[in-house]
Amino acid sequence: MAGSVSNVATTLAKVPVAGTSVAIDVQRNRRSTEEHPAVKWGLIGLAVAFMLLFLIMPLVTVFFEAFRKGVGVYLAALSEPEALSAIKLTLLIAGIAVPVNLVFGVAASWAIAKFDFRGKALLITLIDLPFSVSPIVSGLIYVLVFGAQGWFGPWLQAHDMKVIFAVPGIVLATIFVTFPFIARELIPLMMAQGAEEEEAAIVLGASGWQTFWYVTLPNIKWGVLYGVILCNARAMGEFGAVSVVSEHIRGQTNTMPLHVEILYNEYQFAAAFAVASLLALLAFVTLGLKSFVEWKARAEHEVLPLEAPRT
């Protein structure tokens, strides 16, 4: 729709003799809804300069600082046992948080998108809630529940279990901060698709699970993947919430972002940026996959609800 007028204008402008006056008319009209080239290139320049300063230069800095002392130092920083254990812990945390939130996201979007009930808007708002909570507060609330001074602290201590300052606390805090990602991607998508196809399958005798696997899932697969990619990036990169509930012990409760912080505070800049460069690579992969999924989804007319992502 938006492009139709300008398309007509260009086609008309190309018609050589017949209707020349019309063509000129339309073209003049078209010019007046376009900016002067100087304005246009000025705006492009401003946008590029802003992004260069705020996005590209920090990114370049990460890799420059990581390799500043040579490839040897870079590789040594990544292969020391503490770095490896931080990488392993980060993979473990994401490996738990992402599937758990995926199951929730699918269940929530099935209930919300395929059925009518009262309080739907409220439920959606509550699901979104973790996005508006500061990461520090996200960590703190788990300390209040599971910490030594918290509700279950004495009970946990009596049973010799540790949640806060241990891996379970990191997992819980990560699940909290990544809680809405998959659900908020799937809910609008499944709402837009309606329930007609599923109803047809059920009427034709398919079971509920068959309907889900063979009818619903193929329709939402790119949406699922999109949510998983964003959820994973945040799960691996979360810093604030994890920082509150971790004891920051190297080789035990340090995730990659926490390892970066410790190295940086010890003035081991090259090592800090080396580990940071892995996380920057993760960001690249995330952005690349995200663009790919958007492209695939558009090609298959599965319209992803690309409303403002609230990370």
Added chain:
Amino acid sequence: MSRRTRHNVLPGFNLAMGYTLFYLGLIVLIPLSAAFIKTFALTWEQFWGAVSTPRVVASYQLTFGASLIGAAINAFFGLIVAWVLVRYTFPGKRILDALVDLPFALPTAVAGIALTALWAENGWIGSLLKPLGIKVAFTPLGVVLALTFIGLPFVVRTVQPVLEDLESELEDAAASLGATRWQTFVHVILPTILPALLTGFALAFARAVGEYGSVVFIAGNLPMRTEITPLLIITKLEQYDYNGATALAVVMLLFSFVLLLLINVLQWWANRRAGRES
């Protein structure tokens, strides 16, 4: 009514809904309520004493002030970036478009140390500013910088789809009635995208207020000067002042809830303005 009966053909509502409510309660609602229940155990004097000391007030001023400035910078440049990405073609445009989301994808700690290295006095940009007498890292300016970085995608990503949907007929009409390009922008385009622009601004602001990772490295964290409220919560926790930390957390939570409400109203307005059913 007919819709309702039709939807009831599908199975799994009880299972899906039951699991959703159970998981939501376990992960989100019960832990969040812990902060409020703990705060209710305080007397009003205890609560007020914890959230109104000069050091805390200074942290509010920095957190909210820097977040507002960062969101305003993003509203201005974000609009330009969105405009350029929607309206023009130029080399490298698709890469630029994908890079807009970098602050979502890059872990905040990485952003924090990269910005610090770049803007510190011995960094690439910092060393250029030093002769001019401008210090960015370890000053409130650094906080603004980090908060601008993390809020960057919000305005672009809320304004971009609205600009794409904008009907060019309106602009044609304005132009044929003799409006200059600037008049068309101010009187035709801007009113249409204003709700989206304000939503993006509010989202960037909300994100900035709670931000921690990208700020703590570049801020320098001097009490009364460059100490943000989330950091103060951590400081209180480390001193085992659970009451003080929780009281501050509740202040931040209440503020985020008010902001969330405002954002929902803005989005409802934006959808209505765009002529879409929400």
